[in-house]
Amino acid sequence: MAEQPTRAWYATLRHLWLDERDARRAVPPALAERLRERVAASERRHSGQLRICVEGGLPPSYLWRHLRWRVPMPKLVHQRALMLFSRLHVWDTEHNNGVLIYLLLAERRIELVADRAVARRVDAQAWSALVRDLGEALHHGRFEQGLLQAVDGVTELLAPHFRPADDGPRPNELPDEPVLR
Template sequence: MTIQRLCRHLFSPSVRRAFPPATLQAITEAIAAGEQRHGGQVMFAVEADLPLHALWHKVTPRQAAEHAFARLRTWDTVHNNGVLIYLLLADHAIEILVDRGLQGRVAPEQWQRVCTHLREGLRGSQPVAALRDAIDEVSTLLEGHFPASARSDQDGLPDTPQILG
């Protein structure tokens, strides 16, 4: 654990400040609209920082995202096609994790491209648009493998952003 990382986590902005209600609502609406286009399930989770014990054990943002994927039961969908978009604010990290039904269907580079576009967009003057665009990109990737005709009647994952921590 570096001193820099420790300080970033100790003094990270709150999720509520970084994601006001209007932003959370925009994310919810973008996920709901996207899921009308495909048979996949998208979940968005954001965490301000990691607890001290996680930092001590050098938990990476990817490992934190994997833990969130399991804790939020992102894998619990009819077609095993859940996608988690995870942000760890203190590390400025964006991770996308997918369930086994998507393994091998979408190249890791395509998911990484979504992360890159989102990271660049969040640095710009229109972060809400960047979030909507990222969710739209994920929906476009899902459309090619799980068309709307494959949609389940049940919405397996909540559309509302999950605030962790």
């Protein structure tokens, strides 16, 4: 029984240790620019909006819930991804077709959060396959390849369902740059 609290404390320390600097090391400026370009190219193929967020560790309020209330870490990571989905306004697109790719370095966890219209049209198994492939790439140290493939995978899932408008260019509703926290 004492093993579980010890594991929780180690996880907490890992989150407190990793921060925005670690996210910036994982996604240096050159990679951030390539990701921005890939997101922009993706959004030309469909009407959806795509955001990438890489975070070092969870904020203390989440860690407190883990330690004090024993909320499982996977649930906290999902809650954080949903909160960032909201905070980054991915939910606030005109056609409800935004997608957030969220990576939490301290837990080596990936969450894909899709807005309502996307969730109605794209099968959950397709999202699971994307998460699995990205996780595999990250596990083998292929951070750039994994993120670029994830953007391409989201593009392939959105393009058949959300065609770009035929009446000329549309405004970019969300920034294309990855968010590093």
